[in-house]
Amino acid sequence: MFRYQLLRIFCFGGLLFWLIATFGTADSADATKHTPPPEKSITETEAADGTQLRYQIRELHFNGNDHFDEKTLTELFGWEQEGAYSRAEIIDGFGRIIAAYQEAGFVFAETVPNIVEVSENPSFTGRTHLAITLDIVEGKQVRTGTLTLTGNEVFSDIDIRDQLGLREGGLFTSERLEQGIERLQALYSERGYPKLEIVPEDFRFSTENGTVDFRLDIREGTQVQIGEVKVSGLEKTKTEVVLREIPVKPNRRFDQRDVDASYRQLRNSGYFYQVNPNLLEPSDAEDKINFHARVTEAKTGRLSGIIGYAPPESEADAAPQLTGVLEARETNLLGTGRQLNVYWKSGLLKILRIGYAEPWIFGKPLTVGIEYGQFRQQNLNSSELLNLSGEDTETAAEERSGSVSATTQFGRVFEGVMTLGYKRINVPNTGLPIQRTTPFDSQTPVFPNPNLNPLDASVPYSGTKYSVTFRLTRDTRDYFLNPTRGRRDSIAFEVSRSDFQLRKAWLSLQQYFPTWRKQMVAVELHGAAVWGFTAPLANESNIVVPSTELFYLGGATTLRGYDEDWFSGPRRVYANLEYRFLVGPDSQVFVFTDLGSVTSIEAPSTFDGLRVGYGFGARLASKSGILRIDYGLAAGDSLLRGKIHVNLGASF
Numbered sequence: 001m002f003r004y005q006l007l008r009i010f011c012f013g014g015l016l017f018w019l020i021a022t023f024g025t026a027d028s029a030d031a032t033k034h035t036p037p038p039e040k041s042i043t044e045t046e047a048a049d050g051t052q053l054r055y056q057i058r059e060l061h062f063n064g065n066d067h068f069d070e071k072t073l074t075e076l077f078g079w080e081q082e083g084a085y086s087r088a089e090i091i092d093g094f095g096r097i098i099a100a101y102q103e104a105g106f107v108f109a110e111t112v113p114n115i116v117e118v119s120e121n122p123s124f125t126g127r128t129h130l131a132i133t134l135d136i137v138e139g140k141q142v143r144t145g146t147l148t149l150t151g152n153e154v155f156s157d158i159d160i161r162d163q164l165g166l167r168e169g170g171l172f173t174s175e176r177l178e179q180g181i182e183r184l185q186a187l188y189s190e191r192g193y194p195k196l197e198i199v200p201e202d203f204r205f206s207t208e209n210g211t212v213d214f215r216l217d218i219r220e221g222t223q224v225q226i227g228e229v230k231v232s233g234l235e236k237t238k239t240e241v242v243l244r245e246i247p248v249k250p251n252r253r254f255d256q257r258d259v260d261a262s263y264r265q266l267r268n269s270g271y272f273y274q275v276n277p278n279l280l281e282p283s284d285a286e287d288k289i290n291f292h293a294r295v296t297e298a299k300t301g302r303l304s305g306i307i308g309y310a311p312p313e314s315e316a317d318a319a320p321q322l323t324g325v326l327e328a329r330e331t332n333l334l335g336t337g338r339q340l341n342v343y344w345k346s347g348l349l350k351i352l353r354i355g356y357a358e359p360w361i362f363g364k365p366l367t368v369g370i371e372y373g374q375f376r377q378q379n380l381n382s383s384e385l386l387n388l389s390g391e392d393t394e395t396a397a398e399e400r401s402g403s404v405s406a407t408t409q410f411g412r413v414f415e416g417v418m419t420l421g422y423k424r425i426n427v428p429n430t431g432l433p434i435q436r437t438t439p440f441d442s443q444t445p446v447f448p449n450p451n452l453n454p455l456d457a458s459v460p461y462s463g464t465k466y467s468v469t470f471r472l473t474r475d476t477r478d479y480f481l482n483p484t485r486g487r488r489d490s491i492a493f494e495v496s497r498s499d500f501q502l503r504k505a506w507l508s509l510q511q512y513f514p515t516w517r518k519q520m521v522a523v524e525l526h527g528a529a530v531w532g533f534t535a536p537l538a539n540e541s542n543i544v545v546p547s548t549e550l551f552y553l554g555g556a557t558t559l560r561g562y563d564e565d566w567f568s569g570p571r572r573v574y575a576n577l578e579y580r581f582l583v584g585p586d587s588q589v590f591v592f593t594d595l596g597s598v599t600s601i602e603a604p605s606t607f608d609g610l611r612v613g614y615g616f617g618a619r620l621a622s623k624s625g626i627l628r629i630d631y632g633l634a635a636g637d638s639l640l641r642g643k644i645h646v647n648l649g650a651s652f
């Protein structure tokens with residue numbers, strides 16, 4: 001991606017086309033024909049008043065074309081029926097068609113334009129009108145003939161031919177040759193030869209056989225090592241903290257993959273506002289290259305808050321609903337890479353988490369983190385349920401938790417996490433029947449006992465849960481704050497014991513790819529499931545999953561257009577699709593569509609109706625903070641019924 005500046009890959013598309021065109025006209029002056037329009041019209045370059053003549057093309061037809069259809073050829077020519085064209089523009093249109101055929105391997109293609117002047121349209125007084133028919137002789141697609149290699153010593157002829165992908169008798173195009181040379185250059189750079197030069201020479205085309213013979217002159221240069229590895233621009237972060245995170249090390253053999261991974265690691269570390277992509281510079285020693293990262297540090301402390309606003313559902317519902325999230329995070333405490341995080345959330349779910357992470361334990365790429373958490377799920381009994389005193393009552397399921405995790409990175413793009421967790425869960429008497437379901441893999445329904453008093457079935461229960469969780473993540477995104485390409489995939493599995501014997505699984509797939517200039521698409525798919533039983537209340541034949549262990553859906557991070565955490569169940573799936581317009585390095589405006597569904601506790605294998613949210617938003621970032629606004633509508637809502645999610649962030 002970021003190649004050493006002395007590398008020379010000859011991107012010789014223009015040179016090759018010139019050679020092809022030269023060869024194509026070498027044996028015959030009519031090999032590539034662009035017959036001009038009649039002398040009376042198009043050979044005149046100026047009108048009587050001295051202005052350049054413009055021509056109206058009333059008809060444009062093609063004959064003899066098989067490889068390209070008429071629509072493609074018309075687009076290549078650039079014809080619009082109401083447009084006006086100069087003589088040079090018409091000839092350029094013919095040239096684009098020939099160039100497209102040459103790129104597709106039809107080196108011997110010929111075009112013969114037949115141009116006829118037609119009667120003038122009164123609305124275009126003084127403008128010549130033309131009808132053009134372009135006869136095309138496509139000829140044969142060029143095949144690879146004899147390929148001669150010279151100068152290669154590190155790799156055999158067989159290895160080089162495999163990388164080039166050009167086999168004798170196979171289709172030959174300049175694009176295929178350029179791609180093959182890029183693969184070959186990458187192969188050499190991984191072995192420490194970044195000064196490689198590849199020169200294609202001595203092209204010989206055969207009209208009779210439809211083949212091209214040529215030679216590749218390979219100049220390998222000397223094997224190179226990394227010399228100095230340094231970072232400039234640091235103010236807060238300690239140099240050793242940066243150097244330990246990147247795979248490039250001094251006195252190791254040069255490997256372009258390590259250079260590319262180092263650049264991506266620097267950008268995604270969160271320590272820097274900007275990283276200069278020119279990472280390599282010459283060394284005093286001929287067989288060495290220095291690695292020099294020039295960075296601008298960012299403020300790594302961040303205080304952010306999310307405010308969710310939902311308008312009242314009816315006239316009787318006088319006040320709008322507000323939810324909030326507040327998070328304080330420091331990812332580079334005192335310039336050492338240590339992390340501190342405090343997270344608080346208010347709404348139907350009340351959450352508090354406090355965490356700390358210590359990187360590079362025992363001098364190894366191992367991060368150990370600890371976290372304490374409180375979770376409270378608040379519900380109103382059956383919306384209007386009265387207690388014995390005749391007043392509305394609120395009940396809450398609560399849990400307190402603690403965990404220790406170990407995180408390590410490997411293979412340039414992989415991260416593995418193991419977490420040991422403890423929870424104390426308490427679910428009070430709700431006055432409602434305990435919800436039990438069939439086992440996760442069973443389809444046999446459980447029927448309630450008509451002789452059982454619901455209040456007898458509804459008993460408080462509490463207990464402990466000891467768990468171990470494994471998570472594997474593969475991350476190839478180019479930039480974590482505003483990715484334009486790459487993907488991030490994660491899978492996790494949890495096993496727990498003690499009073500709550502549960503299994504939980506998560507799957508997350510995120511893909512980012514560019515479309516047009518400064519535009520891209522982000523697609524995310526997420527799924528999660530829990531199954532098992534609560535020992536005090538059930539056995540292996542019945543499932544009781546406490547509400548604190550369910551998965552929640554709705555709000556700014558899952559399903560925009562719906563209230564925060566409004567839906568819950570033992571299984572959850574949701575997808576987010578965004579089309580983004582990039583307006584800055586870390587800024588974007590976007591439109592989105594979210595889809596999601598959960599299963600009910602009574603039927604954990606059956607998802608309820610698919611819910612759809614859509615809307616638009618913006619993410620605006622600067623050195624001092626981030627502002628993100630989402631306006632989401634649930635399917636069927638009017639434009640003024642949308643939910644507003646505002647995320648305000650300040651850096652320090």
